[in-house]
Amino acid sequence: MSNENNDLSGAISTFIEAFGKLAQQQVDLISNGLKAAAQLAEPLSKTATDLVGTVVNTLGQVLQSISSAIAPKK
Secondary structure: OHHHHHHHHHHHHHHHHHHHHHHHHHHHHHHHHHHHHHHHHHHHHHHHHHHHHHHHHHHHHHHHHHHHHHOOOO
């Protein structure tokens, strides 16, 4: 009878250990995913900011050209 209790105890211990490892792997996976997303977002946000700046500058130059074309010449 004592042998059965040891087997059951060992099985439960092994199950809990395996469940703990699985849970830790899930946490690691989510953590790594968030890190990768943050590393990806940084250059994308910089590129988007640069693009917006370029578009605004271009629109400013276009408006300047239009207003100088419309303005009366001296």
